Amino acid sequence: MKKVFKLSLLVPMLCACLLAGPVHGSSLEDNVVEHRFANGLQLLVVERHDTPIVSAYITLGVGSVHETSETRGVAHLLEHMLFKGTETLGTTDYTKERPLLEKIEQVGSQLDRLRLESKPDPEQVAALEKRLDELQNEHKQYVVKDIFSNLYAENGGVGYNAFTSKDLTTYLINLPSNKLELWALLESDRMKHAVLREFYTEREVIHEERRRSYDTSPNRRHYETLVSNAFTVHPYRNPIIGWHSDIANLNLEKTRDFLKKYYAPVNTVIALVGDVKAEEAIALVEHYFGDMAPGTPVPNVAAVEPTQKGEKRIVDIFDAEPRLAIAFHKPTMPHQDDYVFDLIDQVLGNGRSSRLHRSLVEEQQLASSVSVYGAPGSRYDNLFVIEAIPRHPHTSAEVETAIYAELEKLRNELVSQDELVKARNRLVTDQLRHLKSNSGLARMLTSYQSLSGDWRYLTTYAEHIEQLGAEDIKTVAATYFTPSNRTVVMLQREGSAL
Amino acid sequence: MRPLRLIYTLLLLLLTLLAIGACTSPMPQHPDQLQYAELHFQPPDVEKLVLSNGVRLYLKEDKELPLIQLTAMIGAGAMTTPQEKTGFNSLFGSTLRTGGADGWTPEALDEQLDLLAANLSASMGPYVTQMDLSLRSVDLDQGLEILSALLRRPAFAQDKLDHARLQAQESVRRQNDNPGAISRRLLMAALYPDHYLGFSPTLETLAAVSREDLVRFHQTYFAPNNLWLAISGDFDRQDLLAQLETQFGDWAESDVTEQVLPPIVRATSGAIQVVEKDLPQTTIVIGDLGLTKDDPDQYAVQIMNYILGGGGFNSRMMREIRSNRGLAYSAYSYFQTGRRFPGPFIAGTETKNSSVVPVIELTREIMADLRDIPVTEAELQLAKESKINSFVFGFENTHSVVGQQMRLDFYDYPDDYLSAYRDNLAAVTVEDVQRVAAKFINFDNQQMVLVGNSGDFLKSLEGFNLPVREVVLDESP
Numbered sequence: 001m002k003k004v005f006k007l008s009l010l011v012p013m014l015c016a017c018l019l020a021g022p023v024h025g026s027s028l029e030d031n032v033v034e035h036r037f038a039n040g041l042q043l044l045v046v047e048r049h050d051t052p053i054v055s056a057y058i059t060l061g062v063g064s065v066h067e068t069s070e071t072r073g074v075a076h077l078l079e080h081m082l083f084k085g086t087e088t089l090g091t092t093d094y095t096k097e098r099p100l101l102e103k104i105e106q107v108g109s110q111l112d113r114l115r116l117e118s119k120p121d122p123e124q125v126a127a128l129e130k131r132l133d134e135l136q137n138e139h140k141q142y143v144v145k146d147i148f149s150n151l152y153a154e155n156g157g158v159g160y161n162a163f164t165s166k167d168l169t170t171y172l173i174n175l176p177s178n179k180l181e182l183w184a185l186l187e188s189d190r191m192k193h194a195v196l197r198e199f200y201t202e203r204e205v206i207h208e209e210r211r212r213s214y215d216t217s218p219n220r221r222h223y224e225t226l227v228s229n230a231f232t233v234h235p236y237r238n239p240i241i242g243w244h245s246d247i248a249n250l251n252l253e254k255t256r257d258f259l260k261k262y263y264a265p266v267n268t269v270i271a272l273v274g275d276v277k278a279e280e281a282i283a284l285v286e287h288y289f290g291d292m293a294p295g296t297p298v299p300n301v302a303a304v305e306p307t308q309k310g311e312k313r314i315v316d317i318f319d320a321e322p323r324l325a326i327a328f329h330k331p332t333m334p335h336q337d338d339y340v341f342d343l344i345d346q347v348l349g350n351g352r353s354s355r356l357h358r359s360l361v362e363e364q365q366l367a368s369s370v371s372v373y374g375a376p377g378s379r380y381d382n383l384f385v386i387e388a389i390p391r392h393p394h395t396s397a398e399v400e401t402a403i404y405a406e407l408e409k410l411r412n413e414l415v416s417q418d419e420l421v422k423a424r425n426r427l428v429t430d431q432l433r434h435l436k437s438n439s440g441l442a443r444m445l446t447s448y449q450s451l452s453g454d455w456r457y458l459t460t461y462a463e464h465i466e467q468l469g470a471e472d473i474k475t476v477a478a479t480y481f482t483p484s485n486r487t488v489v490m491l492q493r494e495g496s497a498l
Numbered sequence: 499m500r501p502l503r504l505i506y507t508l509l510l511l512l513l514t515l516l517a518i519g520a521c522t523s524p525m526p527q528h529p530d531q532l533q534y535a536e537l538h539f540q541p542p543d544v545e546k547l548v549l550s551n552g553v554r555l556y557l558k559e560d561k562e563l564p565l566i567q568l569t570a571m572i573g574a575g576a577m578t579t580p581q582e583k584t585g586f587n588s589l590f591g592s593t594l595r596t597g598g599a600d601g602w603t604p605e606a607l608d609e610q611l612d613l614l615a616a617n618l619s620a621s622m623g624p625y626v627t628q629m630d631l632s633l634r635s636v637d638l639d640q641g642l643e644i645l646s647a648l649l650r651r652p653a654f655a656q657d658k659l660d661h662a663r664l665q666a667q668e669s670v671r672r673q674n675d676n677p678g679a680i681s682r683r684l685l686m687a688a689l690y691p692d693h694y695l696g697f698s699p700t701l702e703t704l705a706a707v708s709r710e711d712l713v714r715f716h717q718t719y720f721a722p723n724n725l726w727l728a729i730s731g732d733f734d735r736q737d738l739l740a741q742l743e744t745q746f747g748d749w750a751e752s753d754v755t756e757q758v759l760p761p762i763v764r765a766t767s768g769a770i771q772v773v774e775k776d777l778p779q780t781t782i783v784i785g786d787l788g789l790t791k792d793d794p795d796q797y798a799v800q801i802m803n804y805i806l807g808g809g810g811f812n813s814r815m816m817r818e819i820r821s822n823r824g825l826a827y828s829a830y831s832y833f834q835t836g837r838r839f840p841g842p843f844i845a846g847t848e849t850k851n852s853s854v855v856p857v858i859e860l861t862r863e864i865m866a867d868l869r870d871i872p873v874t875e876a877e878l879q880l881a882k883e884s885k886i887n888s889f890v891f892g893f894e895n896t897h898s899v900v901g902q903q904m905r906l907d908f909y910d911y912p913d914d915y916l917s918a919y920r921d922n923l924a925a926v927t928v929e930d931v932q933r934v935a936a937k938f939i940n941f942d943n944q945q946m947v948l949v950g951n952s953g954d955f956l957k958s959l960e961g962f963n964l965p966v967r968e969v970v971l972d973e974s975p
Contacts, residue, residue, distance in 0.1 A: 048562070053891060053894060083811075089528075089529075140822075146817065151529050154883045155534075155887055156883070157888065158888045158891045176537050176887060178535045178536070182529055198821070200824075201822070205821075206827075208824070208825065211778050212779060212827050212828065212848045215777065215778050216778070216781075216848075287525060320672070320675035321675055354612070362661070368665050368669070418613070425614065430615070432564070432565060435563065436562075436563055437895065
């Protein structure tokens with residue numbers, strides 16, 4: 001191999017540009033201004049004045065993992081419903097609208113109950129459907145459509161969105177920096193005075209979202225099958241969006257309850273990154289959010305996944321070419337083994353010179369791609385996943401065997417120094433790349449603050465992985481890469497050979 | 499650390515109290531009560547240079563993070579590829595990236611790039627060929643050395659080409675896995691009959707591409723006077739220029755003939771193609787030819803499209819199909835501005851199989867309204883304000899800024915394109931919107947593709963007055 005640059009030089013150079021270290025005289029550690037308000041709300045601000053824009057992220061420390069069997073899908077449904085406005089925004093007259101909303105809920109609930117009966121009377125169903133339709137049509141006169149979206153767009157906002165994960169729910173917008181007060185007004189109003197209007201229509205939207213994102217997509221469907229089978233007890237097994245029957249059985253009462261219970265300052269982290277002044281941002285947030293009652297913290301999930309005792313093997317039938325996925329249970333952050341798995345990610349699957357890519361894709365040419373990642377969340381113990389696309393005429397079974405051969409090597413032999421250096425460089429540099437945009441930084445700050453209680457997970461990260469070595473990788477591989485700890489899902493057409 | 503932090507926190511608290519003290523006005527209850535400071539923003543400058551051998555440089559420093567991004571663009575692309583070699587572009591891009599270079603075996607190159615945690619990619623589009631490199635600023639010299647080796651002396655190793663071909667053939671075998679991909683492929687073929695823009699690769703066309711084809715393309719078009727470089731990030735200007743001189747300075751200029759692009763021919767009439775796939779939802783795409791970057795109507799089209807389906811929740815498609823009726827999760831439209839030929843104008847959504855016909859009817863109704871009835875002043879203003887006020891977001895990412903400037907120059911955009919952009923949008927009127935809607939919305943010309951369980955709707959498509967063709971997809975080869 002020609003042109004090997006001096007490795008020993010790379011490590012100290014890297015340290016010079018670590019997040020924890022100085023980045024041109026300042027570091028992330030120094031640049032994050034942190035403030036906790038009296039009601040428990042947490043605010044993180046990073047000033048970046050290059051362009052007159054700001055990214056605003058609000059993260060609630062609640063996600064689908066906090067649902068019960070009666071409320072599966074509600075975290076995500078609520079996220080949709082919170083786009084519908086408040087008592088003052090999105091309505092022409094809330095005092096007139098409110099009684100109508102109550103009637104709609106009454107008829108809708110009646111209809112939902114009826115549909116759950118073993119033999120619902122079709123005439124009664126039709127009559128209620130008609131009544132619901134009429135009421136919803138009547139309601140339209142009071143609705144000012146998609147008001148948040150409208151106001152943000154008019155003021156130059158981009159990327160207005162929200163996402164629900166297993167662990168968190170986040171609402172985000174990027175605005176020209178002179179419009180920050182609009183964000184504070186809208187978002188505080190949303191937290192305090194949300195009105196869950198147009199519920200039954202939105203529930204249909206979510207069925208369509210499920211059809212689009214899972215039921216018609218082989219890779220998303222494959223992933224869903226993997227996760228829902230890998231866990232037996234822990235709610236990580238449930239899809240964020242819910243199954244169709246879950247969605248159909250969500251109602252306004254459950255949705256409102258979830259909102260009231262969890263959308264509270266003690267569970268909220270806000271990040272503002274961009275052309276803002278920290279002290280002004282703190283004053284602004286105090287002004288708009290400071291009068292909210294603290295609320296109660298989201299309780300921990302009580303369910304504990306029992307140790308898996310034996311391989312789970314699933315065949316998932318779908319009209320698509322074959323795909324293979326293998327998941328191993330593992331601990332989550334900040335367990336040391338989780339950091340080791342980050343290194344294993346790199347050694348096995350990241351980059352063209354990584355082991356699985358070089359062996360399965362380049363040399364044996366069994367697979368057209370192999371990827372590795374952690375899933376499905378980070379608040380509770382999770383999974384290390386290896387996904388592969390077999391290359392015709394090779395089968396999922398051949399690819400699976402080849403993957404295990406590589407895992408065996410990792411269990412029995414030490415990785416090289418070069419591989420370790422590559423893995424560390426990649427982890428630290430990719431982290432830097434994620435911090436580049438205002439929204440990337442805001443997202444990382446709110447996520448880590450909410451998940452681990454301290455955004456400094458980011459700044460101490462490099463230090464942690466620097467201390468881990470080849471022995472740690474070997475030990476962790478030997479501990480977790482066992483047949484009885486794995487779930488294997490093969491997606492394929494009906495009747496096709498494994 | 500701790501005591502310092504405490505003092506800091508107290509200080510912040512104090513500042514907060516002061517700020518609140520100053521902020522005695524009552525909390526505004528409605529956005530109408532808010533007042534905003536003026537926002538002054540002009541697009542940032544990009545430094546442009548030309549090396550003595552014709553390499554065009556676009557530079558912008560950004561010292562915030564110790565990273566550098568480079569984009570190398572060659573002014574020739576795949577549009578002249580004959581149909582029987584469709585897929586040449588993907589094989590060229592892959593093999594340029596993975597096939598090694600003078601002094602570098604493919605494996606050594608991958609190893610080195612991974613050691614540096616660098617990201618390198620190569621791709622060929624219809625008009626240009628591009629390499630993108632992202633790396634730490636301390637590694638700039640090595641990155642430039644590698645980039646120069648690949649641009650000037652790529653090896654196109656035969657075994658890497660063969661492997662790229664197998665990989666591309668596997669993608670062909672998987673091209674019917676996703677309804678979105680099927681609909682897009684059939685739509686482009688219908689919009690650009692017998693043209694590169696409508697072709698998609700097959701096992702045979704991929705097999706027909708030889709190493710010689712790659713080498714010939716490289717020899718013909720890779721020259722310093724056909725190279726455009728955009729560089730952003732944490733570099734020292736003088737060092738960078740010196741390094742560029744070292745890596746590219748001795749590359750001799752050569753005559754590069756401009757590619758003669760095959761003209762497009764409009765399809766004679768619209769049609770509906772139906773693809774049976776046993777899925778619980780049907781993917782619907784509707785397309786026609788749109789416009790080129792030289793079309794004076796492009797600003798009016800942007801506003802019209804925002805109102806139609808480009809403005810997210812503020813668009814009529816999203817409001818009527820999703821928000822008011824719950825018939826879909828996504829509903830959208832867009833014009834992809836063509837550089838030299840009209841790009842596609844596409845509208846689409848996905849809905850359960852039993853709602854396909856009502857959703858198409860609704861989409862057509864929305865389109866017909868835009869064509870027949872003036873939009874409201876409020877809709878016009880919202881679309882314009884949204885586009886104008888969000889203009890600043892095009893400039894957050896320094897590399898987008900240099901890359902954009904490079905492409906504007908390459909494609910001969912007017913010098914004042916960026917500076918006049920907001921004024922051009924502001925000038926659009928209600929009449930303009932209706933005029934361009936009439937110009938681009940012609941139901942007779944529209945190509946429609948439906949992928950889903952067609953039993954639910956096949957018989958009801960006749961009302962749309964377009965020929966209906968059932969397309970049977972090839973079994974996986």
